[in-house]
Amino acid sequence: MERGRNRKEKRPLTMPHQGLLLFRMAPLCMLLGMLMVSCFNFCLCHKNSEFALTNPEKSSTKETERKETIAEEELEPKILEVFHPTHEWQALRPGQAVPAGSHVRLNLQTGAREVKLQDEDKFQTNLKGSKKGKRLDINTNTYTSQDLKDALAKFKEGAEMENSKEDQERQAKVKQLFRPIEELKKDFEELNVVIETDMQIMVRLINKFNSSSSSLEEKIAALFDLEYYVHQMDNAQDLLSFGGLQVVINGLNSTEPLVKEYAAFVLGAAFSSNPKVQVEAIEGGALQKLLVILATEQPLTTKKKALFALCSLLRHFPYAQQQFLKLGGLQVLRSLVQEKGMEVLAVRVVTLLYDLVTEKMFAEEDAELTQDMSPERLQQYRQVHLLPSLQEQGWCEITAHLLALPEHDAREKVLQTLGALLATCWDRFHQDTQLHKTLGTLQAEYQALAALELQEGEDEGYFQELLDSINSLLMELR
Numbered sequence: 001m002e003r004g005r006n007r008k009e010k011r012p013l014t015m016p017h018q019g020l021l022l023f024r025m026a027p028l029c030m031l032l033g034m035l036m037v038s039c040f041n042f043c044l045c046h047k048n049s050e051f052a053l054t055n056p057e058k059s060s061t062k063e064t065e066r067k068e069t070i071a072e073e074e075l076e077p078k079i080l081e082v083f084h085p086t087h088e089w090q091a092l093r094p095g096q097a098v099p100a101g102s103h104v105r106l107n108l109q110t111g112a113r114e115v116k117l118q119d120e121d122k123f124q125t126n127l128k129g130s131k132k133g134k135r136l137d138i139n140t141n142t143y144t145s146q147d148l149k150d151a152l153a154k155f156k157e158g159a160e161m162e163n164s165k166e167d168q169e170r171q172a173k174v175k176q177l178f179r180p181i182e183e184l185k186k187d188f189e190e191l192n193v194v195i196e197t198d199m200q201i202m203v204r205l206i207n208k209f210n211s212s213s214s215s216l217e218e219k220i221a222a223l224f225d226l227e228y229y230v231h232q233m234d235n236a237q238d239l240l241s242f243g244g245l246q247v248v249i250n251g252l253n254s255t256e257p258l259v260k261e262y263a264a265f266v267l268g269a270a271f272s273s274n275p276k277v278q279v280e281a282i283e284g285g286a287l288q289k290l291l292v293i294l295a296t297e298q299p300l301t302t303k304k305k306a307l308f309a310l311c312s313l314l315r316h317f318p319y320a321q322q323q324f325l326k327l328g329g330l331q332v333l334r335s336l337v338q339e340k341g342m343e344v345l346a347v348r349v350v351t352l353l354y355d356l357v358t359e360k361m362f363a364e365e366d367a368e369l370t371q372d373m374s375p376e377r378l379q380q381y382r383q384v385h386l387l388p389s390l391q392e393q394g395w396c397e398i399t400a401h402l403l404a405l406p407e408h409d410a411r412e413k414v415l416q417t418l419g420a421l422l423a424t425c426w427d428r429f430h431q432d433t434q435l436h437k438t439l440g441t442l443q444a445e446y447q448a449l450a451a452l453e454l455q456e457g458e459d460e461g462y463f464q465e466l467l468d469s470i471n472s473l474l475m476e477l478r
């Protein structure tokens with residue numbers, strides 16, 4: 001199952017840029033972190049949630065820079081020792097780097113810099129109050145100079161107790177960091193760093209995309225960057241709140257295939273497990289627009305992203321599934337899998353259908369067993385007449401033919417789907433001599449592969465699993 005995981009591929013392109021910048025800023029982060037412990041329990045080092053550090057000159061990231069970033073990232077692990085935080089506070093030693101998203105603080109009792117994994121839940125609640133449109137203002141911290149002096153005194157005490165050379169060096173470094181706030185601000189100015197909230201960044205990106213004076217390249221870059229932010233549920237909902245979502249949805253009917261593609265890319269991420277956004281997207285016409293892209297002549301990459309956005313819009317949203325069926329979505333997908341040059345999309349389509357079939361089945365089963373689904377939601381699932389439509393529209397045959405695909409993972413998905421369609425398609429499958437032949441051939445092939453797997457000591461291996469599903473299909477179809 002695809003499960004929208006391919007979005008992860010993109011992460012390394014944008015993250016290291018910020019990660020690296022942050023690392024260079026580590027000393028500043030440390031001081032700031034210390035200054036802010038009492039107001040926020042997280043600091044600038046904590047990218048990706050509330051505050052982001054961006055360098056305005058660099059924010060319109062272009063390909064060349066991304067390449068550099070990747071090259072830089074490749075170097076990084078050789079230079080730095082990376083510390084892997086846990087959910088407990090642990091002392092960080094000099095020269096150790098922490099992964100983005102970690103929580104760093106200065107322990108005033110011991111003078112040590114400590115790190116732990118961000119605690120999602122707490123973080124969310126902490127954030128709720130301070131969220132919208134807030135700028136980080138280093139003057140408003142509640143840290144007093146007395147606290148700093150006390151902390152310094154602790155360092156001195158500590159230095160007397162443990163006086164290994166390394167520790168002394170570390171403490172000298174830490175002391176250097178106690179500089180007046182004015183100096184700190186100057187550093188920020190020199191670095192040309194602006195502290196922007198995710199919301200502000202999204203507004204800026206949407207304005208860039210929405211502006212008629214932006215070039216195509218700028219628009220695409222804005223969407224590309226935006227995709228990173230909308231993975232977070234809160235951000236995706238914020239996008240909705242200022243009208244940004246609709247702007248992106250309208251991008252789906254742009255005349256530029258690339259704009260369509262990247263708009264779909266952003267939407268796929270924004271819809272993912274985000275019911276509020278999914279509902280708004282349906283109201284905003286996203287479903288029709290996605291189907292139009294899939295039904296008309298478009299480059300393969302555009303259709304791929306549109307299909308991804310469609311999957312993410314339909315999942316766990318029975319109302320959208322009903323609309324999809326009403327709008328003729330199954331016919332659109334059928335033409336798509338039969339279109340020349342779109343074969344690679346066929347497996348994704350079949351996977352989507354498998355997901356929808358099993359989702360409805362589990363929802364109905366769950367509702368009976370646990371009774372904790374709302375009656376409205378169950379009613380909506382009941383109104384998704386998926387299986388009869390699939391049968392009427394020839395999906396039994398289409399799916400059976402796809403078993404001829406050469407890749408193992410494609411066959412795996414097709415076998416899964418055949419299993420899910422078995423009750424509905426039994427007559428068709430039973431009479432389909434080609435299907436029986438194909439299953440026979442595959443059975444022999446996977447018997448051999450499973451035997452090899454077994455020789456290598458794997459007794460519940462991948463090929464054995466495929467073989468098991470083939471065997472059970474053959475048995476059911478007898």
Ligand SMILES: *[C@@H]1O[C@H](CO)[C@@H](O)[C@H](O)[C@H]1NC(C)=O
Nearest residue numbers: 206207210211242243244247
């Ligand atoms: C996008 O641009 C249009 C006009 O060009 C404007 O009316 C609309 O408010 C803009 N939308 C956003 C969210 O900025």
Ligand SMILES: *[C@@H]1O[C@H](CO)[C@@H](O)[C@H](O)[C@H]1NC(C)=O
Nearest residue numbers: 249250251252253254255285
């Ligand atoms: C897309 O269609 C909507 C209405 O369906 C329209 O408001 C919008 O301007 C269109 N966008 C483009 C870029 O054509």
